[in-house]
Amino acid sequence: MTAREGRPVLKPGCRLSAAGDVLLIPEGALRLQGPASRIVEACDGTRTVEEIVATLLKQFPGADETKVSQETASFLNRLSERGVLEFV
Amino acid sequence: MSAAPQALIAEVTHRCPLHCVYCSNPLEMQAARNELSTEDWSGIIRQAGQLGCWHLHLTGGEPLLRRDIGELVRAGRQSGLYVNLITSGLGLTRERLRLLVESGLDHIQLSFQDSEEEAANMFAGVTAHAQKLRVAEWIREHRIAFTANLVVHRQNIDRLREGIRLAEQLGADKLEIANVQYYGWAIRNRAALLPSREQLRASLPVIEAERARLSGKMRIDYVLPDYYAKYPKPCMGGWGRSLLLIDPAGRAMPCHSAGVIPGLEFPNAAREPLQAIWEQSAAFERFRGEEWMEEPCRSCERKEIDFGGCRCQAMLIAGDAAATDPVCSLSPQRFLVDDLIEGVHVGKSNEQEWVYRIDPVGSR
Numbered sequence: 325m326t327a328r329e330g331r332p333v334l335k336p337g338c339r340l341s342a343a344g345d346v347l348l349i350p351e352g353a354l355r356l357q358g359p360a361s362r363i364v365e366a367c368d369g370t371r372t373v374e375e376i377v378a379t380l381l382k383q384f385p386g387a388d389e390t391k392v393s394q395e396t397a398s399f400l401n402r403l404s405e406r407g408v409l410e411f412v
Numbered sequence: 413m414s415a416a417p418q419a420l421i422a423e424v425t426h427r428c429p430l431h432c433v434y435c436s437n438p439l440e441m442q443a444a445r446n447e448l449s450t451e452d453w454s455g456i457i458r459q460a461g462q463l464g465c466w467h468l469h470l471t472g473g474e475p476l477l478r479r480d481i482g483e484l485v486r487a488g489r490q491s492g493l494y495v496n497l498i499t500s501g502l503g504l505t506r507e508r509l510r511l512l513v514e515s516g517l518d519h520i521q522l523s524f525q526d527s528e529e530e531a532a533n534m535f536a537g538v539t540a541h542a543q544k545l546r547v548a549e550w551i552r553e554h555r556i557a558f559t560a561n562l563v564v565h566r567q568n569i570d571r572l573r574e575g576i577r578l579a580e581q582l583g584a585d586k587l588e589i590a591n592v593q594y595y596g597w598a599i600r601n602r603a604a605l606l607p608s609r610e611q612l613r614a615s616l617p618v619i620e621a622e623r624a625r626l627s628g629k630m631r632i633d634y635v636l637p638d639y640y641a642k643y644p645k646p647c648m649g650g651w652g653r654s655l656l657l658i659d660p661a662g663r664a665m666p667c668h669s670a671g672v673i674p675g676l677e678f679p680n681a682a683r684e685p686l687q688a689i690w691e692q693s694a695a696f697e698r699f700r701g702e703e704w705m706e707e708p709c710r711s712c713e714r715k716e717i718d719f720g721g722c723r724c725q726a727m728l729i730a731g732d733a734a735a736t737d738p739v740c741s742l743s744p745q746r747f748l749v750d751d752l753i754e755g756v757h758v759g760k761s762n763e764q765e766w767v768y769r770i771d772p773v774g775s776r
């Protein structure tokens with residue numbers, strides 16, 4: 325499954341903190357800034373990356389579509405490389 | 413002022429059904445009658461959340477020997493903490509695991525003594541291996557993180573590949589292979605446990621090849637025995653810098669073997685507020701920062717990476733807790749470690765008596 329067609333979901337044992345600003349993982353915690361926690365929230369295995377980008381654009385009207393789409397994809401890839409996220 | 417600790421390590425009991433020959437628990441263990449109550453632990457866990465901790469590691473001994481472990485998991489989750497259980501798997505049933513997961517367990521670390529049943533049971537001093545295999549199956553029925561821990565030493569490091577295959581078969585997300593570190597009971601068995609330099613050297617390409625083969629599937633961490641290292645490990649991420657450990661009786665310590673350092677008084681977390689213990693107590697201040705450092709650490713550029721190494725090791729080997737960790741190649745006392753290695757490997761056979769870790773008094 326490639327990132328392009330897959331639906332990202334957090335791996336078992338990875339979750340957002342109650343306040344939503346920290347991604348808790350077995351080895352530690354990643355502080356999320358700006359739209360990052362919105363992106364992670366949307367990774368529930370039901371949405372494609374494209375759909376997540378569309379939701380973001382609605383939440384941040386006026387944002388540059390190409391930029392949002394590129395940055396979201398690279399953020400999700402980084403999380404997947406760290407073993408925090410998978411595409412189903 | 414010090415930044416908040418990242419994790420609370422709750423050693424909820426020293427009781428354990430296993431008797432591992434390399435157990436790092438202190439030789440003088442807390443008896444069952446000294447263990448904190450559920451309320452005390454819950455209060456400490458709540459304060460850890462308020463203090464800014466992210467993780468709660470429930471460990472021991474065998475934490476499952478406490479009947480209230482589910483309540484402690486729930487207390488952790490309710491305090492906003494990420495809850496990890498470090499266990500031998502003994503005392504777990506499928507139903508009990510389900511309840512723990514429902515209470516908010518995020519991650520389970522299951523220890524293995526070997527890939528082969530007979531050897532595993534010998535190192536543990538008890539029949540435990542088969543139960544662990546069952547536990548691994550139950551774990552995979554849930555969406556929690558699963559780490560397999562394998563402890564290696566002279567007697568089993570030549571079977572690394574088999575150990576890795578076992579963890580892979582069991583479906584672990586991650587395998588942590590740790591060489592024995594010499595504290596507590598492990599020191600008593602050092603002569604039978606310390607691998608040779610050749611064994612260590614041979615282990616590296618195995619790890620590398622298996623890592624490549626399993627990339628994207630199972631991660632492998634490999635911890636070397638620091639006696640063979642050039643520089644020491646950043647023990648506990650630095651004294652009083654990121655980890656806070658509470659022993660079964662409530663004593664707050666910067667690391668699990670800090671009890672070997674004379675003159676330190678450990679405040680009790682059941683009686684004193686956790687924040688004051690962390691920020692102000694003399695025990696946590698003692699080796700915090702760099703003020704206490706002597707040469708060669710004081711003027712070394714690695715002091716922000718390894719914090720001068722392990723204070724307990726400096727105490728145990730060099731007899732001075734404020735000395736540079738003697739495993740460091742820059743330490744004037746490195747020869748003590750070299751002598752130890754040589755003493756172990758010259759003219760000594762493998763056929764020596766194990767000293768098994770005993771259970772604290774009043775356990776049964």
Ligand code: SF4
Pocket residue numbers: 428429430431432434435436437472473474500523769
């Ligand atoms: S005896 Fe073994 S299982 Fe029990 S605490 Fe020690 S190392 Fe862990």
Ligand code: SF4
Pocket residue numbers: 643644708709710712713714715716718719720721736737740741742743
């Ligand atoms: S001299 Fe001290 S700070 Fe430098 S590498 Fe050795 S232990 Fe670390």
